[in-house]
Amino acid sequence: MKRGTLLCSTLTLGAALAASTALAAAPKDPLGVVSIKGNQPIHVAYWMVVAGPDASLGIDTRRGVELAIEAKGGKVLGHAVKLTGQDTGCNAEGGQAAATKLASDPTIVAAIGSNCSSEAKPGAPILWKAGIATVSPSNTAPYLTDAKRGPEYNGYLRTAHNDKVQGAVAAQFAIKKLGVKSAATIHDGSVYAEQLQAVFAEEFKKLGGKITSQEAVAPTDTDMRPVLTKIATGKPEFLYYPIFVAAGGHVTRQVKEVAGMEKVALMGADGIFSTDFYKAAGTTAVGMYHSSPDFSAFGGGYKDFVAKHEKKYGEKPISAFHAHGYDAAMMIFAAIEKVGVKDKDGTLHVGRQALRDALYATKGMAGLTGTLNCNEFGDCADPKIAVYQTTEENVKKLNMPTKPFWP
Amino acid sequence: MLRRFTEHKTATDLIMWGLGAVLLGLIVWGSAATLIKGVYSGRQWLDFVIFGLAQGSIYALIAMGYTMVYGVLRMINFAHSEVFMSGPFTAYYVAAAFYQNGFLESHPFLSLIVVFLVSMLTAVLIAFLLERIAYRPLRNAPRLVPLITAIGASFFLQYMFRGFFGSGFQAYPVIEALEGHFHFGPVRVLKFQALVIVAAAVLMVALYQFVQRSRLGKALRSVSEDKEASALMGIDVDRMISMTFIIGGAAAGAAGVLYALMFKQVHFFMGFIPGLKAFTAAVLGGIGNIPGAMLGGIFLGLVESVGPSLFLDGLGIVAPFQLKDAIAFTMLVLVLIFRPTGILGERLAVKKA
Numbered sequence: 001m002k003r004g005t006l007l008c009s010t011l012t013l014g015a016a017l018a019a020s021t022a023l024a025a026a027p028k029d030p031l032g033v034v035s036i037k038g039n040q041p042i043h044v045a046y047w048m049v050v051a052g053p054d055a056s057l058g059i060d061t062r063r064g065v066e067l068a069i070e071a072k073g074g075k076v077l078g079h080a081v082k083l084t085g086q087d088t089g090c091n092a093e094g095g096q097a098a099a100t101k102l103a104s105d106p107t108i109v110a111a112i113g114s115n116c117s118s119e120a121k122p123g124a125p126i127l128w129k130a131g132i133a134t135v136s137p138s139n140t141a142p143y144l145t146d147a148k149r150g151p152e153y154n155g156y157l158r159t160a161h162n163d164k165v166q167g168a169v170a171a172q173f174a175i176k177k178l179g180v181k182s183a184a185t186i187h188d189g190s191v192y193a194e195q196l197q198a199v200f201a202e203e204f205k206k207l208g209g210k211i212t213s214q215e216a217v218a219p220t221d222t223d224m225r226p227v228l229t230k231i232a233t234g235k236p237e238f239l240y241y242p243i244f245v246a247a248g249g250h251v252t253r254q255v256k257e258v259a260g261m262e263k264v265a266l267m268g269a270d271g272i273f274s275t276d277f278y279k280a281a282g283t284t285a286v287g288m289y290h291s292s293p294d295f296s297a298f299g300g301g302y303k304d305f306v307a308k309h310e311k312k313y314g315e316k317p318i319s320a321f322h323a324h325g326y327d328a329a330m331m332i333f334a335a336i337e338k339v340g341v342k343d344k345d346g347t348l349h350v351g352r353q354a355l356r357d358a359l360y361a362t363k364g365m366a367g368l369t370g371t372l373n374c375n376e377f378g379d380c381a382d383p384k385i386a387v388y389q390t391t392e393e394n395v396k397k398l399n400m401p402t403k404p405f406w407p
Numbered sequence: 408m409l410r411r412f413t414e415h416k417t418a419t420d421l422i423m424w425g426l427g428a429v430l431l432g433l434i435v436w437g438s439a440a441t442l443i444k445g446v447y448s449g450r451q452w453l454d455f456v457i458f459g460l461a462q463g464s465i466y467a468l469i470a471m472g473y474t475m476v477y478g479v480l481r482m483i484n485f486a487h488s489e490v491f492m493s494g495p496f497t498a499y500y501v502a503a504a505f506y507q508n509g510f511l512e513s514h515p516f517l518s519l520i521v522v523f524l525v526s527m528l529t530a531v532l533i534a535f536l537l538e539r540i541a542y543r544p545l546r547n548a549p550r551l552v553p554l555i556t557a558i559g560a561s562f563f564l565q566y567m568f569r570g571f572f573g574s575g576f577q578a579y580p581v582i583e584a585l586e587g588h589f590h591f592g593p594v595r596v597l598k599f600q601a602l603v604i605v606a607a608a609v610l611m612v613a614l615y616q617f618v619q620r621s622r623l624g625k626a627l628r629s630v631s632e633d634k635e636a637s638a639l640m641g642i643d644v645d646r647m648i649s650m651t652f653i654i655g656g657a658a659a660g661a662a663g664v665l666y667a668l669m670f671k672q673v674h675f676f677m678g679f680i681p682g683l684k685a686f687t688a689a690v691l692g693g694i695g696n697i698p699g700a701m702l703g704g705i706f707l708g709l710v711e712s713v714g715p716s717l718f719l720d721g722l723g724i725v726a727p728f729q730l731k732d733a734i735a736f737t738m739l740v741l742v743l744i745f746r747p748t749g750i751l752g753e754r755l756a757v758k759k760a
Binding site: 051052053055187189214215216217218220221222223225226227229230232233245246249250253257258259276279280282283 | 447458595671
């Protein structure tokens, strides 16, 4: 912090000089100012899960960010944009490590991430302590933008939907479309899965359904047959397991092998809505349901985005949050453009608090995922959730379903 | 035994015994509560036992490698979990190739044998090189040195395979011939679980017979008793130590394919948890003792599978299956309190003392 104030005072001195030449003054900022010389790039960092079993989630969002940079012509306010990043591993430890690494780099203007909510819970406060605001493209756990989350999350926003919406949609789908009366849930102890299945269970009960059991496994568990046998004793008609790829794959493969579970309808959420999951579950995934952002309700630019994506990476998007990654990057660029101040010699100054405030002030921004309006707790999404059903072709060719099954 | 215990009774001992007694009491209470409630049918209990046997035989096979190396070198080979990973991860590419050209479908058992061989050979090679490069130069160093080296070697191997095959996972193809169930009266066993249990049992018996009956096995046992005396009797100690690693590697390679058949996913970090569990199993059974490792592995598999529903459920714990690992490691603590040498370890411990 001391270095920050020193930097601040030198900058104010510089600002006073600049003011005399009638140019815009370098900003004073309580959290410090990032100054980028004329030929230096604007450094934006991602913290996403780009390795390991859940890599498709992070690679998908990173591609969204890369395409956003491309759409800006690689430049914001005349400065090139430099994107670096850290893998987060889809767990709390990984999120903490990645955030700590990013926080130690004073050139980072803003961050994009994380993917899994468990990463953001310890990670976002670390970044905010260093004055780095972060926009998440795929954290969906309600806690992160809850009124009770505490001031350490003040630098955190998200373009992803809140699971209060997603869990409710899943319950409505089960009751209204499938007409099931009893359901069981499995979570893996992560903030995401635990809260999402809780929202689902609450809504399911409210709509008149019966929850037979709410079980938990560890994300590293491989043998799900015992827990599935326990679930079978409650005779549910529907199994909701909004967990991640490795464990989700094991549940999907093993559920049909357990006596009494052969006819249960299966549903996962956006965390396992990816081609990697199809690889993990194989043909056993055919017929199962996923809740996910509704691609067909996305803004007009989405078709164009998918075409560019296919051209650049040789495949269609591999998971659910690419457009949210694009929107997160665009939100950050718009905020930098709003608060960035240029010196006479071309140095760009971005105040950290000012940038955060500008991000929170995002209103009516037309994004790929819809119109972005940030509330006071950083929820910016325009949530449209649909339910998709996996077909044999999806699994064989490893591509995502594009047409929603419901509504 | 009893006299020794009363002589050295300290406050720590008492606390440990108290802790053990409380845990045992909880287990008994929980089991009784579950059985009285009668949530599970007899068939479901049988299912739990079979799941546990299949999982346990894999632990047992891996545990053999830990226990044999400990028996000979008095060190814990922490890189053994990576030996376990190397086999099936490499053999995956063979399995995938067979799947693509249809060979797997037309000759499922022949291709399975090839996959097993590739996996075992890879694991043997890795285990052999591991000993030659990482452990042999440190043979006479203080005991902590090879232990730290083992951890380093473990990381090295993990990231080497990550470099070879990527950080993502691969999914083993489904073998149609192994899908479905066998019915033995009221007992229903998944075909591949039957394969896992039978294959593991055959391998373990074969290995045990080899160590007990063959000349090479005799030499091996003599090296584990006393290296110097064995050398004086004309046994090539270095060769015997390499042999130990080779046998352990072969068992781990086979266990790897069985694991892959059961769970389908393979990745560079897959060895960590099973390795830790197998190490626990080896200690449970009495480290250094081959039948002990087998017993420990199967016991651990059973406890993991039956335990959450048997005693955690009865105690009213929410979502008990999340605590599977906690049960496994609590078992370890219990055994270490009541029988520090492990279930079958006493004879050995006396001899070595």
